[in-house]
Amino acid sequence: FSPSQATPHLTINHDVASDLDSTNAFEGPEKLLEVWFAPSPTSLPPGARPSGLKVVPADTWKGMLDLVNCEVLSVLESDNVDAYLLSE
């Protein structure tokens, strides 16, 4: 099996993913926010790190997600976007 270099790869957070219970979930509709810090990946403002937000480690996002009441189940990483699957 030889995946393309462009194929995203997955990392699972077993500590969280193995023991979740959705019994008390009751509200379907989600809240969605989208924050843009530049018009495109190729026009980041002076001072921003070359990879912009993608330089931020997962552990740093974890602190923010604690405030939201979400935990990271897994991360699908690719060159241009990291996709975090979250609890709740």
Next chain:
Amino acid sequence: SSMFVFPHKIILKTCGTTTLLLGLQRLLHIAAVDAGFPFHNAKSVTEIKAAATPYRFFYSRKNFLFPDKQRGPHRSWKQEVKFLDDIFEGGSAYMVGKMNGDHWYLYLTAPSFALTPPRTPDEEIPEVLTDVTRVTKIPAGTTTFVPSSSEDVNDETLEILMTDLDPENAKQFYLSHASAVASEKDAAPSQNDAATSDSDLGETVDVFSNGCESDLHDHAKAGSEAPTTTEGHALGTVVSENSGLSSIYPNSVYPDARIDAYMFSPCGFSANGVVPAPKRAKEGGENNGAATSSAAHYFTVHVTPEPNCSFASFETNVPGEPTGRSTSEIIEHVVNIFKPGRFSVTLFEGSGKGENALNHDENWASNRRKHLTRRIDPVRGYRRVERIVHEFDDYDLVFRFYERE
């Protein structure tokens, strides 16, 4: 819930009674401190000094089923808007759809060029200008332009929010049903099933929290240690394939697309998909060309199957025609998976008007509206009961609401 982190933007979509907006100030702080985006001392953030100033901001949601049970500022739209107004200057809040029915809320800010100004051309102008899509005249002596990027110009987001799911279709998002399907597959593996199992269930691994990360590339090379997955992820993959979600963007058309799916216990389902764009050569520019040049795309699915609050959402920014599947094909595919009693479609698309908006006449606007509404054809088996088009500064929004016939 899901989060997508791009170099220049972040998307966070959270379910249930999460407190999404309570993470916003920390998010802005991280963007400033860790990613180096320009910041100011936000007047409403006393304990967090540095908060990045966003280029633009969107917040949206459908009306909640149980608003009184929400927490923080999420109990009402009014509280959410006040929360956001305290952070952003000049934000605009909208309610789209029937007040006494299913409606959709949106808060957004206009693009700000204060901290990410359009670049001033330099000696490379002739070459770059071939790629310019919008040119704005400003006082003699200088020319300001916004360089094209596929994401800036063609940015589009399609969201389908479905309620009152068909009970038979909703069953497949229960753990017990998914386990039964997985057992059947194990009992009678076909050649295709075996391939699926090897490539999709067995390739993912590893511990997130202790930093011992590796990936499928490592395992492919090592060819030894047996990879492991949690049951939620393994069953999520089964559900993703069995329900038809994984064929929305099939590997035959999108070879590098990948789905990360999770089946909750006793029910509920979430999935993220990443659809990488072909790599292009490094582009020049003020960021030393280090940022990757091609836009990547995503899609995400969340399902709450219980009959008293059944709901499913699908969101994507994978471009439609001419390079991909048409928007109406995607809508029909998704709706057939869940067969909802009611659903809304929102299509948010960059209009390309930019700073030249005032130069466009009514004909242009009319043609544009026709183009957008054509993208969402009638959906078989459903009656359209709402059709609304909003034109914002440089985005257009089409909202449609359907009920089962």
